[in-house]
Amino acid sequence: MNPETGVVPGTADSDGTGRRPRVAVLFGGRSSEHSVSCVTAAGVLEAIDRNKYDVVPVGIARNGQWSLVSADPSTWSLRSQTLPEVTVGTESVVLSADGTSSELVAHADGTLPRSLGRIDVVFPVLHGPFGEDGTLQGMLEMADIRYVGAGVLASAVGMDKHFMKVVFESAGLKVGPYEVITDRQWQKDASAALERAARLTFPLFVKPARGGSSMGITRVTDPTGLRAAVETAREHDPKVVVEAGITGREIEVAVLQGRGTDDPRTSHPGEIAVQHGGHEWYDFEAKYVDGTAAELSCPADLPAEISERVRALAALGFEAVGAEGLSRVDFFYTPEGELIINEINTMPGFTPVSMYPQMWAKSGLQYTELIDELISLALERKTGLR
Known part of the structure; x- marks a missing residue:
């Protein structure tokens, strides 16, 4: 076993015959x-x-x-x-x-x-x-x-930014202020929904509730842009989440399921720095198209106690939704020293230059080894209720 990552080598044989899985x-x-x-x-x-x-x-x-x-x-x-x-x-x-x-x-x-x-x-x-x-x-x-990867419930909860926050709050994790606009609420009284969302502190981030890769997300700086932002989000999902902007550093942790009854493993925390150049925030273009738009610092420059705490909170978020396999858990670290959980991604971007594999590489587990470990975990796991 690699003492840094907990990886057990050579365990991918699925049936004991020596046949390649x-x-x-x-x-x-x-x-x-x-x-x-x-x-x-x-x-x-x-x-x-x-x-x-x-x-x-x-x-x-x-x-x-x-x-x-x-x-x-x-x-x-x-x-x-x-x-x-x-x-x-x-x-x-x-x-x-x-x-x-x-x-x-x-x-x-x-x-x-x-x-x-x-x-x-x-x-x-x-x-x-x-x-x-x-x-x-x-x-x-x-x-x-x-x-x-994650099972049915964890995948569903991790996909829905509304219920994700509900689960996080019930586990004692701090989430930022937000409002949810359902399809029925929007069709029945869009003005009331907008009024409710506008009570949050601007800037706001208007998001499809069950979307990813920053698609359909709009940063809104005043109430006049709110209706158009909701309509943009609704092109991807009839359910919309409106989140108050949080001043803080964006800190991410890669989580990997433990073997057997072992606790989840966590990478060194990473920090995303958007190099702007037309990107006000970490949008789709910054993530996937403009290779110079964002930079990952890992380990993030954090006090030792904050680094340990954010890793522990990431593991708590992973277990709160019942995740398996892999997840990336994202936080805001505020100037007041608070760690506010933003979201969990149960199937994060997984190219060699994506944040999840990069954080594990910086923590001692290279991309090919990470793929091998995920497959081994899947082969080890029983199907059905567990």
């Missing part, structure tokens, strides 16, 4: 984060140990069709700032389970179904609704298939 890397999807998922898959496909795992890349088109796709990472990476896309194919892939094993089966018009072989574990690098929100996880549980 077969991993389906699942990406794309129906959400607005489709292309981000493809970029994440490019990183995983590039780094996964092909001597240790048989890898089956499965793409999900925006219409929901599953298909066997190229295993070449360059197909799914950012090329000349063009966002990659899984296209609809002539052959669909479905998961089939018979109670003892699971396999992928390909279907095409006018031909007999053909087996693509057994699948031991799914590595879903899907972001956003219909992938990160518990829907896919429920399907995999129904099929009795092991998978990387």
Whole structure:
């Protein structure tokens, strides 16, 4: 075991036969984060140990069709700032389970179904609704298939910024001031919803409740911009969360599930510094397109007691939602010395340059080792209720 990271090497054999575990890397999807998922898959496909795992890349088109796709990472990476896309194919892939094993089966018009072989574990690098929100996880549980990452409830809670905050507060974590605008409230009396949100201290951040990658988020500096910001968020989700801006440093912690009954493992805290250049905050362009827009400092320059506390709070947030596998937990560290939890991301960006893998690399666990550890955790975990 690596004493720094708690990683146990050589534990990926799923059935004791010496056969290489077969991993389906699942990406794309129906959400607005489709292309981000493809970029994440490019990183995983590039780094996964092909001597240790048989890898089956499965793409999900925006219409929901599953298909066997190229295993070449360059197909799914950012090329000349063009966002990659899984296209609809002539052959669909479905998961089939018979109670003892699971396999992928390909279907095409006018031909007999053909087996693509057994699948031991799914590595879903899907972001956003219909992938990160518990829907896919429920399907995999129904099929009795092991998978990387959080289960049904943790995925759903971690996706919904409203209920995430409710769970955090119940666990004793401090959250910032916020308001929720549901679809019914907006349609019934939009003016009342705006009036309620405007009582928060500006600037405000108006967000889709179940979105990610900063899509659909607007920074609002006065009440006149609030209605348009809500409408923008509603293009991604009929439920909207309005958060008061918090003055403070943005601190993140990468959390990795412990083995067996061990406690969750936490990375050194990292700090995001947006280098501006047209970016007022850490938006989509700063995250994924402008490679010079943001800089990660890890370990963050924090007093030792604050560093220890934010790691402990990150582990508490991870356990509060019942997360498994991996999560990135984000905080604000205020000038008054408070640590305010912002959110948990149960399937964070996972390219080699994403914050989650970078923080683990700075903490002694490199990208390929991290992928191996996540797959090993998934293979170790029982399916069904646990």
